[in-house]
Amino acid sequence: MSADHTVANGRPAPLLRADGVTSGYGGEPVVRDVSISVGRGEIVAIIGPNGAGKSTLLKTLVGILRARNGRVFIGSEDVTNHAPEDLARRGVGYVPQVNDIFEPLTVQENLEMGGYLLAADRIRERVDEVIRVFPALAPMLKRRADKLSGGERKMLAIARVLMLDPAVLILDEPTANLSPKLADSLLRDHIRRLANLDKAVLLVEQRARAALEVAAWTLVLVSGATRLEGRPGELLGRQDFEELFLGAGTGPTRPAPTLPSPATGGGKPEEEENA
């Protein structure tokens, strides 16, 4: 990341930017006036309780949901409400929280579909390149995707999206349903490595502490609106953030915290939330 690509607050120039986005599923908006950006080589995490609108925001950014208000930009180009296939062509890769692979297809076929926009010979090369990033997938190329374990499945979902070598990666709760060990490995090893490859990574994560550990910038979404944002270190020092997510007396050795639900005021265990 070169110096001329950075802006005044030390963050890289935005590659993906949303300004004042409002969206939902009909009726009252789920996300209201949210602005967020992510630059090359940067990991930005969105955290918040269940129902905060995190996934809705991501779906709006990737064109699955229409933005009622606000604009979305890739670089300087306005891509608000562009179709998902158009955003894929422009270098936006998206891994949804659920339904993140083509279950009836083999691992190899999933990767081929991930690279649908590439020429046929380039697809073969790219499969080899992506398998080098996730070597665990190599022996299971002929296996049906619905036979994979949770961790293998998530690896495949990310590998599939890497087929087009996207500049922006949008990951919706990639650690959902994974064991704590696998979740840590995915966040600390793989997702960090993607940012090191100069990709802009926008991440929704239920494990607030884990998200803070890998993210360069964090946005806290509550009831569809931005409550807080900043560098993880700055947020950790704020009393309102500590009270909202981490509780009193947090420390580095505490287990990963659970996010409270605004409806109940308390949180379910994170594995239940991810079910």
Next chain:
Amino acid sequence: MSLLVAAFGFGLVSMSVIALAAVGFTMQFGITNMINLAYGEVMITSAYLAYYVNQAGVSIWIAMLGGAAFGAVFSFLINRFVYAPFQRKGTALLGMVIVSLAVSLMISNAMLPIVGYFSAAYRERFSRLLHFGSLALTVNQIAIIVLAIGVMLAVHALLRYTRLGKAMRATAANPTLARNCGIPTQRVIDVVWLITGALCGLAGVVAALDSDSFTIANGAGFLITALAAAVLGGAGQPYGAMIGAVVIGLITELSAAVWAPDYKQVVAFGILVAVMLLRPQGLLAKRGALAAAG
């Protein structure tokens, strides 16, 4: 024994005709999520188009291509101008079934003044009989079996080995994710309607040829048989539809030989009901051409 062998021969022909019809029907459902009750009417309309071409002096085997082309274009247009607008509005599956029923009735009633009530027959409906031991088949019947095998192999190759076929399966499995991969799902669905419409038109001409003579009322019967094979095999699964066609085609003819021809449909559909009771998802609900090989 010779009666059973002869019935087996008829069964081979029946299952070939049913497979041609059922595979297109089940692919429409599997990939576009549309239970198209107008399928039988498109079949019989295509059969009539081939009939008029045949009456003009063109061989039925050439006219059959016209029937397939007509079925492709007609199905594509029905989807583009009727089904797709309803689906975009979010009409539920049951609502779409009613819409397709309405389309079916519109087609049959629009066709009636054109083709009339009387039965029609292709010029080449009779052909030379060939004997293979106790098995006797006409040249037309052998051609129908060969055609069906060729089409089934082509469908298999399309879905398993081509980029378009894999994109069809991806669109069937997860249309939103397919769009996120850059797959132009709308174009894929358009092609699915063209291909399945061609299968529908082809099946209509073949079914009409196999029946010796046909009327506009045959459309409903074509639909029911295709539907039964598709449901028996597992809705949305082309391989399942092929197996469903084998089961219904063979059982229909063998039961006619060992019991009574009048009850052959009762036996075939009785087995369909029994399979549905024991395995409501159909024979191949979990595995089929839309699924992977591994």
